[in-house]
Amino acid sequence: MLTTLMSGKALTASELAAEAGITAQTASSHLSKLEGAGLLTQRKQGRHRYFALADDEVGNLLEAMMGLAAKRGHMRARTGPRDPALRKARVCYNHLAGEFGVRMFDSLAARGLVVEEGEDVSLTDEGETFVSGLGIDLPALTSLRRPLCKSCLDWSMRRTHLAGALGTALLDRFYDLGWARRIDGTRIVSFTGEGERRFLEIFPAV
Amino acid sequence: MLTTLMSGKALTASELAAEAGITAQTASSHLSKLEGAGLLTQRKQGRHRYFALADDEVGNLLEAMMGLAAKRGHMRARTGPRDPALRKARVCYNHLAGEFGVRMFDSLAARGLVVEEGEDVSLTDEGETFVSGLGIDLPALTSLRRPLCKSCLDWSMRRTHLAGALGTALLDRFYDLGWARRIDGTRIVSFTGEGERRFLEIFPAV
């Protein structure tokens, strides 16, 4: 039920029970515990009770837990969000995840613009030129104490994507350029037709 | 046992059992499960088996989980070590934790010498002057790849203290100045009378 709610959408108790394959009674019991623990919020609306993750921090923790579980080979058969829009592109903390996030990272790595060494990721000289060309103010980013590049394991793809200050800056840049926007109340990053075209062009498949 | 291992030190099965207040058999059962799950690593050395967290990612996840739990008010009643000396000042990885660690961080933050932004911590210009005045070779630290400042959640105090290269350098400096020394075989940092006086003077309570 928690992973289902990671879509950011609020779902009713019945929907969550059906999703989890348990009866309404059992679901009700779990949901009340989760709400009591502060992990879920509940909103009554008519006869329905809509449940959602309490805040982003809960979603981030779930994603971190699933990321670690995936690396250790303990994932369930079904992984990642079912919603195709979420699988395609979503926010993870403040950077881009999903198929688009992984594609961007792979594309950068294949052209030698970033180098992955274990858990560390670094930007090469060519990479600096490249991201500057995208309109990223690199000196401003490096002046932050925050690590410029970090790797982050993608939940649905189980592949590395780009986190850190640069990951955040790139997603913000896509917003600024009007290529994509965050769908309110969800973790979905929705690309426009033109935005998607440009993104795929700039980050070619490897 | 996992929270105990967050100190970064490798501990034997018996030590972990004693710390958790369970028998050796029970501890053995849990440790083998945790190792099987890839959360712990084991190193045989003579008759002892030393256990440690498998990698930083595990520690980070534990920290995130405890952070969220603390925010939601679900921390266990008994937290931190029972030994008063350990509660007062101890090493966490290579930096100072316990009451003294938290006091140092609070004092630095209250005077605007460090700034905490979520999980990131940065040293201000005034902070740079301050730590240089303490005899820290700041240029040497910043040349390291390792992050200069990191926040670390204190187990017993449930409060932030200073980790990272600077956290390590400060503790080393206290050793050099003769203010404190590490008690062999323990995580206790023992301050001398004079050392404690100077420490409390330099890092006034907020």
Place this chain on the structure above:
DNA sequence: TTCATACTTCGACCATAACCGAAGCATGAG
């Protein structure tokens, strides 16, 4: 070799968690 220590395995016990059927509320529709 013999003994002590460190740890694991086995077997059993008990507390708890997950689960569902039945019944009970609450809400909206007719």
Place this chain on the structure above:
DNA sequence: CTCATGCTTCGGTTATGGTCGAAGTATGAA
């Protein structure tokens, strides 16, 4: 009003996990 729907509470069963005593294995010391 009555009825259907969505959800919760209650009671009881089953499965699981945590726990320890007893016995077994490995290692180092005497």
